[in-house]
Every structure is written in structure tokens, then in C-alpha cells.
Amino acid sequence: MRPIPTFLLALVAMIAATACAAEPTLLEADTRLARIAWRLTTANAALCRERQPVTGATLHAVDQYPAGAFGDTLPAAAVLVELVLPGTPADRAGLRENDGLLAVAGQPVPVAAAQGGITSTTRNAAQALIAGRPVDAPLPLTIRRGTASSVVTVQPVPGCRVEFEVMAGNKIGASSDGQVIQIGGRLFQLFDDDQVAVVVAHELGHVVLRHRARLEAAGATWGLLSEFGRNGRLFRQAETEADLMGAYLLRNAGYDPRSAITFWRTQGGKVDGGLFRSRTHPSSKARAEAIAAELATMPANAPTPYRPPLLARRDQPLP
Incomplete structure (x- = not known):
């Protein structure tokens, strides 16, 4: 029997390693992307013609997911804080995962339309409210945590508008x-x-x-x-x-x-x-x-x- 060529062994090993690599959850991937995006957009704000306030929090909305994705837990609002990067302005201000976002600087966040489809429209509208604020001015966010509502003021940093x-x-x-x-x-x-x-x-x-x-x-x-x-x-x-x-x-x-x-x-x-x-x-x-x-x-x-x-x-x- 002829020995298996080395390059074939390497190819098989590579395929096996890829197949066995654990697939990250969406939250894990979102968190990794958020860390990378934070570094790139804040460090390069001076190179970007259009900028926005960056907080270190990532938002998502209930209509981005199929019905029942949240189980028996009633979401605090249509738009929620998905994750908060440690050491960022959002973290220092006290924002937490699953906080419901009700308003940005007094402007109400849109309510998800009862259309039944999966869409990013509601999340995008909330992000646009934040993006339209001054890049380095205090950012008051009205949130709901559990049954209580309060205003959390975040001191953002400038970042590329994307x-x-x-x-x-x-x-x-x-x-x-x-x-x-x-x-x-x-x-x-x-x-x-x-x-x-x-x-x-x-x-x-x-x-x-x-x-x-x-x-x-x-x-x-x-x-x-x-x-x-x-x-x-x-x-x-x-x-x-x-x-x-x-x-x-x-x-x-x-x-x-x-x-x-x-x-x-x-x-x-x-x-x-x-x-x-x-x-x-x-x-x-x-x-x-x-x-x-x-x-x-x-x-x-x-x-x-x-x-x-x-x-x-x-x-x-x-x-």
C-alpha cells in the first residue's frame, strides 16, 4: 500500500478541524464584532467624514427574531440592549443587557409594527436616533428595567457613522x-x-x-x-x-x-x-x-x- 501523501493528510486535518470548530452563537458573534467595531470606529473617527456618538452598547429589536424567540419572558420594550462592552461609556453609565430603550434624548423609540415578518427596521430607527445626536454631548436614554423606567445619561465618544x-x-x-x-x-x-x-x-x-x-x-x-x-x-x-x-x-x-x-x-x-x-x-x-x-x-x-x-x-x- 502506498503511503498517503503529506498534502492529503494536511488537507484532511484542515477539513476535520473546520468541521469540529464550535459554531458561535449569534450573541457570541455579535459580541466579537462589537469589540472589533468599537476599536476601529473610535480610533479612526478623525478619518471619517461622517461621525456619530458611540456608546459601546449594541441594540436589537423584537421584530428581528421569529415569534416566540424570547420564550415566556416579556421583553421590556420593542428595542433592547443586546450587549454592553466592558469599560465603555454605556458600561460606566450603568446600561445593562436586556434594558428596554424607550426614548433617546426625549424622542420616543419607534414601536415594532405588527406585521409578522422579520425585519431590522425598528432597530435601525432606534440607531438612527442615536446617530443623529451630537458626537460628544451627553446622551440621555430612557430605559425600562423590569417594571421601572429611568433616564441613564451616557457620555459617548465620537466614532465613524456606520x-x-x-x-x-x-x-x-x-x-x-x-x-x-x-x-x-x-x-x-x-x-x-x-x-x-x-x-x-x-x-x-x-x-x-x-x-x-x-x-x-x-x-x-x-x-x-x-x-x-x-x-x-x-x-x-x-x-x-x-x-x-x-x-x-x-x-x-x-x-x-x-x-x-x-x-x-x-x-x-x-x-x-x-x-x-x-x-x-x-x-x-x-x-x-x-x-x-x-x-x-x-x-x-x-x-x-x-x-x-x-x-x-x-x-x-x-x-
Whole structure:
């Protein structure tokens, strides 16, 4: 009998390890994403044209879940505090998980519509009330805890104006429409937080560089024809810019920016599909090489946060 080739043994081991990796709960994935988003958005607030008050609390709403998801427990309100990151303004102010959010600076939070479908509309409306407040002014929140209502005043910090959410299920990709960054739930099963941060920073790079607006202004179209001709070139240019900006965003937030190089060299095929990737994206090898070349241009004594020359491109049309 011939011995099994080493590369096949390694492949089998990798598949087995992936299959046995514990799938995180939605709350665990949300918590990990919230920690990453907190670091990236607050550390890079100076680079973001649009900012919002950031508290360190994550909201969710009852109509984001199927009927009966809360069991026999009656939710305190239509919008609830899902989690509070330790040491953040929300934590210091005394906000707690499952607090019901009734009003933001005196403005009532919308009540979930009795439509029976699963939607993020109510949660998004509550987040918009917070996002519209001054970035560094005290933020009074009317909450209900149990049967008692009170006002908790949070002293937020400025952060980039963008929301984050985990895409439930087995999705491995990520996307941004300029307002919401969605991260596939499977990423949290496959990768550690530093690796997931590379993907999140890339998507935040799209937001910082205003790619959605710039692609629309350039006449780019999404869909089946997005990979071809000028359209494909526009998308690849935007993806490369987001990779480069993402490395700087990581660096500003205290991550090792070279982790982006390592990630795309060693893990990129799991995310972009390898040989079967969309041609709107460069190859993982090209992405790693572009990031390495870009970081080599950063001054050795660059301040933190660093505003790279790349930032000037957000006011220029995509070529």
C-alpha cells in the first residue's frame, strides 16, 4: 500500500478541524464584532467624514427574531440592549443587557409594527436616533428595567457613522453599502478576532473612502455584468483602495497592519473563493502584495491616528 501523501493528510486535518470548530452563537458573534467595531470606529473617527456618538452598547429589536424567540419572558420594550462592552461609556453609565430603550434624548423609540415578518427596521430607527445626536454631548436614554423606567445619561465618544451586523447562517462574505457593514457569521467560526478585524477594516475602508457614492457617480452597475470591462475595473480599484485603507485603519486601532498581508496570503482563498472568486476582486496574492507595498510607504514615525495620502482619493472620481 502506498503511503498517503503529506498534502492529503494536511488537507484532511484542515477539513476535520473546520468541521469540529464550535459554531458561535449569534450573541457570541455579535459580541466579537462589537469589540472589533468599537476599536476601529473610535480610533479612526478623525478619518471619517461622517461621525456619530458611540456608546459601546449594541441594540436589537423584537421584530428581528421569529415569534416566540424570547420564550415566556416579556421583553421590556420593542428595542433592547443586546450587549454592553466592558469599560465603555454605556458600561460606566450603568446600561445593562436586556434594558428596554424607550426614548433617546426625549424622542420616543419607534414601536415594532405588527406585521409578522422579520425585519431590522425598528432597530435601525432606534440607531438612527442615536446617530443623529451630537458626537460628544451627553446622551440621555430612557430605559425600562423590569417594571421601572429611568433616564441613564451616557457620555459617548465620537466614532465613524456606520452600523455593524452579523449575517446569520453559514455566510462567509462581507459587504458594505456605505451605511451598514455586514459580516458573515461563518467568519467567526473560521477565524480569530485579529483575522476578522482584517475583513471588518476592509469594509470600513469602503465607508471611509466613500466607495458606494463614487461607484454610483462613475456609473457602475451591480449584478451579473459587474465583473466585466470598465465596470469590473472600477470595482477592482475600489476593492484595492479598501484593502490599503483597511491596513491603516487596523494600525490606528492598535492592530498589527501587517496582519492584513498574512491574512490574504494564507486565508484569502477561504473568503474570496480562490480560483472561483468574483473578478470584481483582485486575487488574494495581489491583495497581499499591494498592502505590503503600501505599508512600505508609511513614514517610520507616523503619528496615530495616521491620515494616509490615500485619504485624498475619497473626493476624486474613480478612474
